[in-house]
Amino acid sequence: MVSLIWSRPAVTTVTTVIDGNEVADGIRADLTGAIERLADAGVRPGLATVLMSPDPASQTYVSMKQRACEDVGIEGVHVEVDTDAPATELYGTVEGLNADPDVHGILVQLPLPEHVPAHEALERIDPRKDVDGLHPENVGRLVAGRPRYKPCTPHGVQRLLGAAGVDPEGKDVTVVGRSEIVGKPLANVLTNESEGGNATVTLCHSRTRDLAAKTRRADVLVAAAGRAEMIGADMVGEGATVIDVGINRVDADTEKGYELVGDVDFEAVKPKADAITPVPGGVGPMTIAMLLYNATAAAALQEGVDVDLP
Numbered sequence: 503m504v505s506l507i508w509s510r511p512a513v514t515t516v517t518t519v520i521d522g523n524e525v526a527d528g529i530r531a532d533l534t535g536a537i538e539r540l541a542d543a544g545v546r547p548g549l550a551t552v553l554m555s556p557d558p559a560s561q562t563y564v565s566m567k568q569r570a571c572e573d574v575g576i577e578g579v580h581v582e583v584d585t586d587a588p589a590t591e592l593y594g595t596v597e598g599l600n601a602d603p604d605v606h607g608i609l610v611q612l613p614l615p616e617h618v619p620a621h622e623a624l625e626r627i628d629p630r631k632d633v634d635g636l637h638p639e640n641v642g643r644l645v646a647g648r649p650r651y652k653p654c655t656p657h658g659v660q661r662l663l664g665a666a667g668v669d670p671e672g673k674d675v676t677v678v679g680r681s682e683i684v685g686k687p688l689a690n691v692l693t694n695e696s697e698g699g700n701a702t703v704t705l706c707h708s709r710t711r712d713l714a715a716k717t718r719r720a721d722v723l724v725a726a727a728g729r730a731e732m733i734g735a736d737m738v739g740e741g742a743t744v745i746d747v748g749i750n751r752v753d754a755d756t757e758k759g760y761e762l763v764g765d766v767d768f769e770a771v772k773p774k775a776d777a778i779t780p781v782p783g784g785v786g787p788m789t790i791a792m793l794l795y796n797a798t799a800a801a802a803l804q805e806g807v808d809v810d811l812p
């Protein structure tokens with residue numbers, strides 16, 4: 503008797519690891535033309551960062567942003583406000599920067615100390631200088647589908663999808679996290695009727711019931727909850743695109759005593775995904791590149807110079 507043993511051929515799926523550093527470098531290079539055009543018109547974009555926090559992560563973020571400005575020819579200004587100072591001192595700083603014609607963009611690094619309501623500080627930024635896109639006027643414009651500046655991280659996520667050849671149009675996108683800075687504006691950016699939008703977005707949060715059912719059905723899953731490696735393989739559908747916004751410090755046997763991990767369990771999820779972003783080196787560099795983009799756009803807008811932004 504001949505027995506036939508059929509064995510399933512091995513299927514090897516190749517997952518694309520989306521390189522945020524490479525995509526961000528491309529955006530920075532593309533910005534050069536616009537910055538040169540502004541220089542020809544006698545304008546140097548100016549970006550002010552304002553820090554009112556002793557948090558080492560916030561200090562690292564602002565210095566990275568300042569360095570990035572220098573690299574592309576944007577004039578960086580950094581202002582520190584004492585953490586214990588009254589809220590009015592921060593408001594005064596913002597108002598001073600609003601009045602400074604050399605400053606086209608203002609970024610107040612969040613989080614602020616508990617005694618300073620973030621919305622009060624953000625509302626004081628001149629909306630035309632609000633390069634984080636968090637002033638209610640800019641939030642409203644985004645929701646209405648006519649954004650002035652797209653918030654940096656959501657814009658970065660949208661650009662990463664584009665670079666990975668993933669058009670959100672018609673796709674099911676699940677976003678985990680509903681913050682004002684990432685989740686909510688990202689839901690708007692991807693829903694809006696415009697290029698890189700037109701998706702059907704499910705916005706999940708800490709009160710969402712049966713989160714895994716919503717994440718598993720996503721063609722594109724974006725994790726922005728700030729919970730280390732909370733998205734495991736069982737929460738991801740076969741062939742999904744997975745974008746990890748999370749940056750979490752976890753204790754580790756390293757020189758610094760910690761390492762950075764995302765909200766996605768990268769090693770477990772990678773074999774199931776078509777494409778995935780790493781942490782670090784995924785969304786992080788894009789956030790900074792899109793800040794430079796917004797600062798350039800803000801300078802062009804305020805100085806009335808016509809530039810071609812990529």
Ligand code: NAD
Nearest residue numbers: 655679680681684707708726727728747748749785786789
């Ligand atoms: P946040 O704390 O303001 O918001 C977190 C959101 O996640 C909340 O809406 C909450 O409802 C939701 N959430 C928390 N636990 C959840 C759970 N178990 N299930 C479902 N939803 C849950 O955070 P944020 O400012 O939006 O940042 C989120 C993460 O992204 C953080 O790790 C932050 O460091 C990171 N981040 C990264 C970048 C970047 O450039 N890569 C930029 C901004 C924020």
